[in-house]
Amino acid sequence: MNDHERNDPFDDLMRRALHDEADRIEPADALPEIRDRAHAQRRSGGRRPWLLTTGVAAVGTAAAIGAFTVFTGAGHTANPGNDGDAVAGSGTTATATAVPQSRPPSVAQPSPAPSVASTDASTGATKASGAPEQAVSNAVVPVYWMGQQVGARKKTATRLYRTWAKVSGRPAEEAVRIMTTKQPEDPDYFTVWRGAAVNTVTRSDGVVTVDFKQLPKARLDADVAQVATQQLVYTVQGALKDDQTPIQVTQGGRSVPKLFGQVDATTPLGRAQAADVQAFVWIESPAEAQVLGEDKVTVAGVANTFEATVNYQATNLKTRETKKSFTSTQEGMKFSPYAFQLTLSPGPWQISVYLVSPADGTITDTDTKSILVK
Template identity: 30%
Template sequence: MNISELLHDAVDGIEPADRLQDIRERTANPQRAAARPWFYAAGATVLATAAAVTAFAVLGDDSATDPGPAHDGHGQETFLVPAYFVGDTPRGERLYREFDEAEGHDALDAALDRIQQPPSDPDYTTPWPEGSFGDVTVRDDGIHVDLLEGDLTDELAVQQVVYTLQGAAGEPLPVWFWREGQRGSSPVSALPQNDVLSLMSISDPAEGNAYEGSMIARGRANAYEATVVWEVRRPDGETVREGYTTATGTGDKLYGWETEVDLSGLAPGEYLFVAVNPDPSGGAEQSLLFTDTRTITVR
């Protein structure tokens, strides 16, 4: 399965979808070389399966001949993948998404490897150290991944794996976890987005991007009246640009938003781009707002 097959239109009804050529054009732009805007990711809960696997059951007669997940042996390639990481929100820890280039046997392998490495955004973390997973494959009944280290008692950590692999696959397939040749008793599906994802998320710019003149910011949100407020701040916290845009909807998931940010006239240097849900209380509940940030450089 190559990246063109993975980036198909199966999730057009789930989220706005950028086309692969558009992504390549953005990442080829020297002013946006680090940008990885891509909205292919699964999030709909369409499978009535267990939300977490905490025990591995011995299978029937077939288990003796089933080696579990395995790659087909071809070499490493570089893939553009979605990677979910853990970050703080007003409602406790939730998942945020980055788009990164990673190496692997295929897009699933690359995405799984990515979440075993430190995230690009220092505000995020990952509970999965390198060596946590082995092989990962897609079968008729879902995605199968070999768990080498750690356990599945941390529901958010499990959802991090599920959302990442479903995003790489381009469809909400259930995820089966294996350990030492034994498959878990039931697969895991993605929990509702509003329950596990930050309600404000920046997809583009990527952390550390550099721009001249202007930039396009994109992300996903479930915001009050679909309104996304944004600011550009100096390192000392002073706001030098501000505005708002509108997400494509409100409801039981996150919706895409996009805006052009004028950076003309700003002195070259480092700035913080901030996207935040508006406060319907008129300022009384600022500490409860969902926020995401990216450090950018103005040339």
């Protein structure tokens, strides 16, 4: 927007009128519709058989927007590293343990970016703001998705699952663009941010501001809304490699009263404890739908599990051949890497990792990937 447009009294009046009108809209609870669409879209093939009645898949399909490509994760292993995704953030306890990070490939050095102007949330006046992100070329950033939590008492319980994407441009801005517009490759993952349109990501005075042109209008269950909000926080902080600076959400430069009709967004949002929002087990390699040219497959990921035990099962979807066993994480009772190797015959395979309750033996958490061995 140029200076003339910003200072036009008529435009300012119209913006205020539209904004006031939008504030009076009370969107309905969209979670049932999301769940219905998920059931309709879940593809066949036996994914998460214990979730057939409650699983939630990705909602709708969306075109890829912006300069990014999905990072397949080939050869990507769960080595500890720092991509900004430690557990403890603003408002978390000092005893929280860090989530081990897969180390993304090295990327080009960012180029300097000039400072920009923004709108004062209380007066609507234009004021100086923080600088936007520095642009990079072919950076690998984490993008978080939501997924149904198996074994939870509440059927709508959800958790965050991390994937990786390769972007060119401003890392956090592109990561949010993927999170809000792109379909996750894994059909067990989804996002309720569909329909949002990110504007800028800027930093100043100890706050990262994510400004949206448009925010989702769905009203969600309170617990789901909290996880969905943390999906944004984790994605932005991960892309910035900074898990401490809180995230302020604005729309058109103005503060937002609530996200998804539940979460107070008038003040910056801190990072929740990983144990409260992240999945307790997930697969990082191989990637969903990856085609492998050899029979030896290394499966790697992260889990937080009792006595460091991760169970797994691999099933050939054509012959029904099954391999089942367990492995260990490097440490128990905290988020820690695990890895195991399978020798698989040619064909389509489904690999599942899951946790078992020490109390009653029920499956409590899971992640699944479908691959093709040639």
